[in-house]
Amino acid sequence: MYKPAAGRGGYVAKALRALSLAGALTATSAGLVSAGEEVPQYGGTLNIGNVYVTVSPLTWDPADWAWKFQQDTGLMYEQLFAADLSKSKRRGGPYSFVPDAWLPTDAIRGELAESWQWKENPLRVEIKLRQGVMFPDKPGVMAARELVADDVVQSYERLNNSPKKVPTYFDHVEKAEAIDKHTVVFTFKTYSSEWDYRFGWGYYSGIVPKEVADAGAGNWKNANGTGPFRLTDYVQANALTFSRNDNYWDKEQIDGKPYKLPFVDKIVYRTIKDEATFLAALRTGKLDLLESIRWSAVDELKKSAPKLQWSRWLATGGTFLAMRTDAKPFDDLRVRRALNMAVNKQEILSSFYNGEGQLFAYPQHPDYIGYFEPLEQMPDSVKELYTYNPQKAKALLAEAGYPNGFSFKVQVCSCSPDHMDLLPLVAAYLEKVGVKLEIQPMEYGAFLSAMTTKTNTAGYFMLNGHTNPTTTLRKSFVTKQTWNPSQFSDPDIDRKMNEVFQERDESKRQMMLKEMTRSIIDKAPYIFLPVAYNYTAWWPWVKNYGGELRAGSERPGPIHARIWIDQEMKKRMGF
Structure with a gap:
């Protein structure tokens, strides 16, 4: 580019x-x-x-x-x-x-x-x-x-x-x-x-x-x-x-x-x-x-087929549970932040992925030198979303008017073995703070259509490609974009996105995109989850x-x- x-x-x-x-x-x-x-x-x-x-x-x-x-x-x-x-x-x-x-x-x-x-x-x-x-x-x-x-x-x-x-x-x-x-x-x-x-x-x-x-x-x-x-x-x-x-x-x-x-x-x-x-x-x-x-299949393959050649790479998409911000209860920022704190993301990384991943690698990818900021450089309000705190999650839910929690539907693609295994684990964490998931597996065609026609349920569990440092924000967080399952809409983000595309100085674009990334994560349209390593073998x-x-x-x-x-x-x- x-x-x-x-x-x-x-x-x-x-x-x-x-x-x-x-x-x-x-x-x-x-x-x-x-x-x-x-x-x-x-x-x-x-x-x-x-x-x-x-x-x-x-x-x-x-x-x-x-x-x-x-x-x-x-x-x-x-x-x-x-x-x-x-x-x-x-x-x-x-x-x-x-x-x-x-x-x-x-x-x-x-x-x-x-x-x-x-x-x-x-x-x-x-x-x-x-x-x-x-x-x-x-x-x-x-x-x-x-x-x-x-x-x-x-x-x-x-x-x-x-x-x-x-x-x-x-x-x-x-x-x-x-x-x-x-x-x-x-x-x-x-x-x-x-x-x-x-x-x-x-x-x-x-x-x-x-x-x-x-x-x-x-x-x-x-x-x-x-x-x-x-x-x-x-x-x-x-x-x-x-x-x-x-x-x-x-x-x-x-x-x-x-x-x-x-x-x-x-x-x-x-x-x-x-x-x-x-x-x-x-x-x-x-x-x-x-x-x-x-990653979970690699050790067995290396034993049963030792002549295979290998490469390892950090997934080029972020896994998350999108929450529709255009309808209750997810129009309330407190609810969205609460659900992030209710999920033990570090435990998912260490136990579900056996450490084969990165806690924080979306929406910007670590490969994007000059655009990516590690979690330790993020504001405290962003770091809080990656810190397991079910007590604060319950307090925020009560403050938002949901002391006994609530339930909502989540669509997931049956084409992803990883997601079919991971979503029930996320559901178990949320149930501890009173929030119950009704999981709806779908074939990929119907799953994709639900998002592109904006008829997806309140929850939508997916892996979305990073694409590149600008489009990773544009396609998912600009108003009415196709790949925006949370229906996130923020006039300030829309305006800044247009400015990024017209900015000819890359160093300025990098600063603008860093600021936008911080702001979007802070508004928690998703339950952000770890990004896994994958392998290629031949x-x-x-x-x-x-x-x-x-x-x-x-x-x-x-x-x-x-x-x-x-x-x-x-x-x-x-x-």
Whole structure:
């Protein structure tokens, strides 16, 4: 994401021209493998359990504004920008590429964009597309043809005109135009510090051709993009199968030699709803890679499958119980603070998570250097919410008019084994102060719909992605935003959020966001809970991989396309 340095007169022209140069320099292949690494092999099938292995695709159409779109389609629908994977830690760089929607400025490359340049009067960004990038032939939908600027414009306009659009998302954009076959210009009403995230490497910014939209982008059989793979089969609640796109444009440089991508013939994303089943699939080699494993399963897997390779990462979302602040009893701040004090969060961390987590890591994530403040630096009123104090909780409830407590419904997704285990523990703590929970498990589709239609119950138990340091606050705590299950609304926060997006000085944005984070937590719209560590595991025949999870917003596609399989090793190991 673009984070300009401080400055005054002529600021936009100078800073954004610098970004343009950086863009041109990083608009090459996703990265280099260091000298001496193994020569890649072609062929084979790669079976993957994604971070969200229990959840089937929600849609095939970005205009539906479903957060999981890039997770499921990022192998076929490419974007203007993506992560520069040469900056990964395993290649000597500083970045893990684990955050769900956070790409630092110096780790962004052009994907479909070859270069980009900022201009003023009016403020606009001019994007040059790669020439010769092809959509493959899709019988009954479209003939093979080149990607052109009109594809980018119509993809943006479909999003912007969708009735499901996230409120305010594109308010900074005046218009998008194709000024020639390979040049797109976005003209801005006002500067936005999230310009590239919103429609460059965001959750919904895959480029879908008009022919697919006309045929019905929501039908997986019509899907067709410029990416390294084609979607060739889909069985709901079972698997997505992607087959090599032989005409894919990109290459991987290894020891100075270019290798055509992708390496494997097929990639299969498995959907497995039962935790024991997907762990068994990994242990028996039916999965080559499982991206998210609870800490509680790790020791047994290390014993039963000692050859597995591992990485550990702090979850990229916060777990909480949202309380609807637009209705009684949660319109009373005393009630919300009381319920936070009634839950022994430190005990949850030490006993439920066995210490495998952080007490305080949401809504800002510790990875966000310059934006995150640890709990010890927070005001006493914030620290109080993380300190177990059932006596004060009871006193606050009595003061608010609930001396005998109350009961309320809580919706939870049955797709999360962790949440199905954790919520009853939270309920047990609350019952000690007279507050009873009526737990309502739901399938993910219905669970998500309850929030997006704002019909969720008084309590809503979820894990919400951090995204990035600005959107983590915007999407959940700005009035009427989609991902705001507590219906939190504060005019002061709304105003400050707008100011953050228009602020060009990153150091000032950091201070503003720290202040906002303190204020939001202090108002306790959620029962904030610890953030757990998760693990990723893969077999040693999986090559050119080191635990990276996202090359954009929830998009693993470019990472998976660069993996190859050591077929001989796999055979030697008995698989």
